[in-house]
Amino acid sequence: xxxxxxxxxxxxxxxxxxxxxxxxxxxxxxxxxxxxxxxxxxxxxxxxxxxxxxxxxxxxxxxxxxxxxxxxxxxxxxxxxxxxxxxxxxxxxxxxxxxxxxxxxxxxxxxxxxxxxxxxxxxxxxxxxxxxxxxxxx
Amino acid sequence: xxxxxxxxxxxxxxxxxxxxxxxxxxxxxxxxxxxxxxxxxxxxxxxxxxxxxxxxxxxxxxxxxxxxxxxxxxxxxxxxxxxxxxxxxxxxxxxxxxxxxxxxxxxxxxxxxxxxxxxxxxxxxxxxxxxxxxxxxx
DNA sequence: CCCTATAATAGGAATAATTCTTAATACGAA
DNA sequence: TTCGTATTAAGAATTATTCCTATTATAGGG
Numbered sequence: 058x059x060x061x062x063x064x065x066x067x068x069x070x071x072x073x074x075x076x077x078x079x080x081x082x083x084x085x086x087x088x089x090x091x092x093x094x095x096x097x098x099x100x101x102x103x104x105x106x107x108x109x110x111x112x113x114x115x116x117x118x119x120x121x122x123x124x125x126x127x128x129x130x131x132x133x134x135x136x137x138x139x140x141x142x143x144x145x146x147x148x149x150x151x152x153x154x155x156x157x158x159x160x161x162x163x164x165x166x167x168x169x170x171x172x173x174x175x176x177x178x179x180x181x182x183x184x185x186x187x188x189x190x191x192x193x194x195x
Numbered sequence: 196x197x198x199x200x201x202x203x204x205x206x207x208x209x210x211x212x213x214x215x216x217x218x219x220x221x222x223x224x225x226x227x228x229x230x231x232x233x234x235x236x237x238x239x240x241x242x243x244x245x246x247x248x249x250x251x252x253x254x255x256x257x258x259x260x261x262x263x264x265x266x267x268x269x270x271x272x273x274x275x276x277x278x279x280x281x282x283x284x285x286x287x288x289x290x291x292x293x294x295x296x297x298x299x300x301x302x303x304x305x306x307x308x309x310x311x312x313x314x315x316x317x318x319x320x321x322x323x324x325x326x327x328x329x330x331x332x333x
Numbered sequence: 334c335c336c337t338a339t340a341a342t343a344g345g346a347a348t349a350a351t352t353c354t355t356a357a358t359a360c361g362a363a
Numbered sequence: 364t365t366c367g368t369a370t371t372a373a374g375a376a377t378t379a380t381t382c383c384t385a386t387t388a389t390a391g392g393g
Contacts (some may be wrong), residue, residue: 161340171278207341
């Protein structure tokens, strides 16, 4: 007897989750789409978005917003923060001591009930820094 | 003799800056647009966006990205962070000790050159918390 | 104060990322 | 295998923002 929202384990969903895991460096929906299509060429972008949404809801992956307008997806669901390259847009992990929510002064946070603290760090990745250095020498 | 990029001080630009200052609570482009149109009804949304971009470039206001897809604008250009209500989307200020970039371990930040640390806090604002409490009692 | 060059504007089209719609497909319980 | 329905493909729709172009109006110089 089927009841409620049955979650089918489709090929598309499996390949999408595997792509997020394998791409590693916080891919965007389009990057995941391109990877998935190497295995399942008829997969549509809507399907990728829908399944990414489901996987986020299920807590299997995390959605990460950076400075740009695209959403990045992260297979590491543990508590950690991100650093984004302002040149190439790449997103990498940062492992810092988490901010202790309970010790935050209510006045400091405009009397909000704090749920989550996200640290978004902007910087230049080693590859882009090297490239910029090369260009400067010319 | 006019040379280079002359920055004209137009009525639209003045009213847009004033609106950002007066609205206070980190308005979006559309909220600013609605306010500006009360004074200058023929102002277009493009003009609002263009001037907000110029004002950001000039360092007169700051662009703030939250969890939603809209950009918020902040007349307070000093170093501070933001807390966003997950219910109504409102953005408020948070004044915490800034993270000291220079003491960050290169390994911690994947060897990036760190430019800026942005703390984005998610929570529930006092008004929405009160509203939710009321609904729970019913 | 008026002229004139040109920066800035209004209005709407274009773009980019994401979400929605609908008929067709295929998963999986029996 | 069969069948009910969750999921898909394809493309339209939506949302926020940026771009385009003819027109307007600011500000420096006469």
